[in-house]
Amino acid sequence: MSAVGTEGNPLRVAIIGSGPAGFYTVSNFQKQKDLVVEFDMFDRLPTPFGLVRAGVAPDHQKDKSVQRAYDKSARLPNFRFYGNVEYGTDLHIDDLRKHYHQVMFSTGAPFDRNLDVPGEDLDGSFSATEFVAWYNGHPDFRDREFDLSQESVAIVGIGNVAMDVARILCKTHEELAVTDIADHALEALKNSKVKNVYILGRRGPAQAAFTPPEIKEMGEFADADVTVPSDEAEVDEVSMALIADDKNAQKNVGFIQEYAARPVEGKSRLLTIRFLVSPTELVGENGKVTGIRLVKNELVQRDDGSLGPRTTDQEELIPVGLVFRSVGYKGQPLPDIPYNESWGTILNEAGRVVDDSGNQVTGLYTAGWIKRGPSGVIGTNKTCAQETVGCMVEDLAAGRINEPEDASVEGVAALIAERTHESVTYSEWSRIDEAELAKGEEQGRPRVKFTEIPEMLEVAKD
Numbered sequence: 001m002s003a004v005g006t007e008g009n010p011l012r013v014a015i016i017g018s019g020p021a022g023f024y025t026v027s028n029f030q031k032q033k034d035l036v037v038e039f040d041m042f043d044r045l046p047t048p049f050g051l052v053r054a055g056v057a058p059d060h061q062k063d064k065s066v067q068r069a070y071d072k073s074a075r076l077p078n079f080r081f082y083g084n085v086e087y088g089t090d091l092h093i094d095d096l097r098k099h100y101h102q103v104m105f106s107t108g109a110p111f112d113r114n115l116d117v118p119g120e121d122l123d124g125s126f127s128a129t130e131f132v133a134w135y136n137g138h139p140d141f142r143d144r145e146f147d148l149s150q151e152s153v154a155i156v157g158i159g160n161v162a163m164d165v166a167r168i169l170c171k172t173h174e175e176l177a178v179t180d181i182a183d184h185a186l187e188a189l190k191n192s193k194v195k196n197v198y199i200l201g202r203r204g205p206a207q208a209a210f211t212p213p214e215i216k217e218m219g220e221f222a223d224a225d226v227t228v229p230s231d232e233a234e235v236d237e238v239s240m241a242l243i244a245d246d247k248n249a250q251k252n253v254g255f256i257q258e259y260a261a262r263p264v265e266g267k268s269r270l271l272t273i274r275f276l277v278s279p280t281e282l283v284g285e286n287g288k289v290t291g292i293r294l295v296k297n298e299l300v301q302r303d304d305g306s307l308g309p310r311t312t313d314q315e316e317l318i319p320v321g322l323v324f325r326s327v328g329y330k331g332q333p334l335p336d337i338p339y340n341e342s343w344g345t346i347l348n349e350a351g352r353v354v355d356d357s358g359n360q361v362t363g364l365y366t367a368g369w370i371k372r373g374p375s376g377v378i379g380t381n382k383t384c385a386q387e388t389v390g391c392m393v394e395d396l397a398a399g400r401i402n403e404p405e406d407a408s409v410e411g412v413a414a415l416i417a418e419r420t421h422e423s424v425t426y427s428e429w430s431r432i433d434e435a436e437l438a439k440g441e442e443q444g445r446p447r448v449k450f451t452e453i454p455e456m457l458e459v460a461k462d
Contacts, residue, residue, distance in 0.1 A: 019050020021368025150321025351388025
């Protein structure tokens with residue numbers, strides 16, 4: 001038989017997860033002009049694109065334009081998509097070893113980390129991920145209920161996801177009605193009574209995790225003011241020295257200080273961005289959140305020169321009826337795949353999956369947030385996947401690959417047909433896509449999403 005990676009014996013690669021890291025795996029392999037590779041991509045949802053579809057904010061349509069590049073990869077003759085097929089349920093590690101030389105896991109980091117404070121289990125306390133998935137129409141979260149009759153909401157965390165949540169809560173119905181926000185969320189937010197939104201960060205303005213475009217948008221609401229307490233907008237000399245070469249951090253500080261100086265005009269909603277505060281307790285009555293207790297922090301320099309927060313004896317209580325935590329994310333452990341519980345990632349070295357002793361697990365790889373943790377933007381996954389694909393190509397050349405019993409396209413197709421009659425091909429997903437776009441065009445919106453799997457399948461199989 002000819003060498004693996006040639007026309008007569010293509011390298012067979014399975015990709016578990018159809019988000020950015022999965023598609024960048026395909027595009028990086030395509031640059032290897034001397035290799036013949038066939039890709040089978042699996043996702044537990046009928047829809048591809050991962051967080052580009054279910055995580056990117058509906059008012060950030062430009063960020064979703066990367067789907068066009070992913071679509072080009074998906075239409076290659078050496079690519080197959082198996083939607084509505086779940087690893088660990090419909091497909092197992094033994095199946096993958098039987099049919100593929102290499103397997104890439106790019107399943108993201110879908111779980112929020114906890115605050116680990118008393119009262120976190122009260123009614124009205126949620127993860128930001130739940131809210132984001134709800135307003136983006138993720139089928140798992142479409143039936144979530146959030147009490148938007150509450151006038152005050154706190155968002156703990158100061159990264160881009162926290163900013164997205166605040167923006168959705170602060171925008172008017174008219175601003176949201178021209179996006180692809182899920183219909184059920186659009187209707188619920190139309191009747192929202194929210195007046196006060198707090199974003200709470202434990203460090204200072206110079207250490208904020210959001211990007212300049214995100215903080216800039218906070219000053220552009222049609223009917224919401226934005227403010228920052230003037231003392232919390234101040235930046236100490238050590239922080240300024242540490243960001244001397246960081247243009248983005250400097251821009252962040254500039255916007256924050258502009259908001260601190262901006263007068264509140266009395267619009268319908270008020271967004272208050274706080275710094276150097278940490279939650280110590282969610283306060284409640286009758287099992288429901290009624291407030292969040294905060295402690296004031298101060299920045300101290302660590303031995304390595306970095307700055308970190310240290311609590312003081314100053315406390316305050318903010319009355320709120322809803323709390324969203326956005327303080328970090330972790331990946332879901334996958335059956336039979338080595339996992340680091342504290343990191344929330346697959347155990348790996350540069351994308352090669354390793355066991356508890358640090359030994360490489362032949363044929364298994366990872367990319368994206370499940371590889372490196374929740375860092376970077378969509379484009380960061382391109383270089384992340386590039387590193388892993390480099391390892392995969394190296395291992396192929398060295399003969400460190402799995403030896404499948406049946407590396408045929410037909411063998412996998414037969415297996416999936418045996419396990420489930422409701423898998424979705426890419427052409428079937430395209431029917432869902434076309435129907436959503438058509439509904440959107442009728443309403444003057446980018447798309448109107450299907451949010452239930454049965455209705456997706458009905459359209460896909462029509």
